[in-house]
Amino acid sequence: MTEPTETKPVRHLLGLSGGKDSSALAIYMRDKVPEMEYFFADTGAELPETLEYIDLLEDYLGKPIVRLNAGRSFEHYLKLNGNFLPTNRTRWCTPELKIRPFEDYVGNDKAITYVAIRADESHRKGYLSTKPNISAKYPFIEDDKRIEDIEEMLETASVGKPKYYEWRGRSGCYFCFFQRKVEWVRLAERHPDLFKKAQEFEEYHRKEGRTQTWSQGEYLSDLLARREEIISEAEERDQLDQAHPSKRLIKSLRTMDDSDPGCLRNDSLTSYSFLIE
Numbered sequence: 001m002t003e004p005t006e007t008k009p010v011r012h013l014l015g016l017s018g019g020k021d022s023s024a025l026a027i028y029m030r031d032k033v034p035e036m037e038y039f040f041a042d043t044g045a046e047l048p049e050t051l052e053y054i055d056l057l058e059d060y061l062g063k064p065i066v067r068l069n070a071g072r073s074f075e076h077y078l079k080l081n082g083n084f085l086p087t088n089r090t091r092w093c094t095p096e097l098k099i100r101p102f103e104d105y106v107g108n109d110k111a112i113t114y115v116a117i118r119a120d121e122s123h124r125k126g127y128l129s130t131k132p133n134i135s136a137k138y139p140f141i142e143d144d145k146r147i148e149d150i151e152e153m154l155e156t157a158s159v160g161k162p163k164y165y166e167w168r169g170r171s172g173c174y175f176c177f178f179q180r181k182v183e184w185v186r187l188a189e190r191h192p193d194l195f196k197k198a199q200e201f202e203e204y205h206r207k208e209g210r211t212q213t214w215s216q217g218e219y220l221s222d223l224l225a226r227r228e229e230i231i232s233e234a235e236e237r238d239q240l241d242q243a244h245p246s247k248r249l250i251k252s253l254r255t256m257d258d259s260d261p262g263c264l265r266n267d268s269l270t271s272y273s274f275l276i277e
């Protein structure tokens with residue numbers, strides 16, 4: 001870690017998650033803060049679509065996106081954590097794979113981090129940190145930028161959305177325990193190798209006599225056996241959402257359900273004082 005110096009300028013940092021909001025913020029801020037440093041905390045378990053998209057953004061931004069954790073696999077962190085799978089309740093992954101690498105990267109430097117919370121989701125708190133040398137800015141909230149503005153920014157920049165949005169609603173690890181059951185089914189279709197790998201982690205756990213599963217309440221093999229039922233339930237729900245979009249929004253605001261908790265956007269991470277994504 002570097003020691004702070006009197007003369008060292010404040011650093012401006014923008015973390016990319018591989019999701020649409022942080023990507024749009026990078027595009028939005030590119031010419032406003034030319035000294036911006038971009039980074040991406042690679043969990044070692046990212047989807048190929050996410051990695052492709054980060055490369056695409058790097059070209060657009062015309063600057064390197066620093067890869068934190070470069071060269072470290074998810075298995076490295078799993079071993080460090082006693083081979084316990086991360087789950088919603090034992091969620092060591094976000095602090096270890098996202099927060100700590102970021103805080104190490106900042107060190108003791110004074111820094112401003114730019115947070116991609118939109119004006120239409122300003123109820124979110126997200127990732128909070130205790131480091132006094134880091135403060136946060138919320139350009140989308142300050143400038144009243146909403147989902148439709150974000151989508152327009154991505155289209156205008158000809159970057160578009162990451163391809164995984166065709167089948168999944170969030171960035172992050174392929175095995176993220178926040179993903180919906182139908183997203184697991186789609187993972188099995190799109191990336192059978194990754195689904196199999198996730199199953200292997202789960203099987204290892206089971207053999208060790210542990211009961212945690214990636215998806216709430218059932219093993220991935222059982223989930224996949226219910227494929228048709230899960231798809232039909234998801235289609236039914238989508239139809240209901242389209243017929244009653246306002247009800248869906250209210251439910252989402254109340255429960256912080258599966259609309260997009262994201263890795264650093266989830267309000268269960270309350271022991272930190274600012275948010276990257």
Ligand code: SF4
Pocket residue numbers: 043086093094097171172173175176177178262263264
């Ligand atoms: S994407 Fe999901 S599994 Fe990966 S670090 Fe974030 S919360 Fe954990």
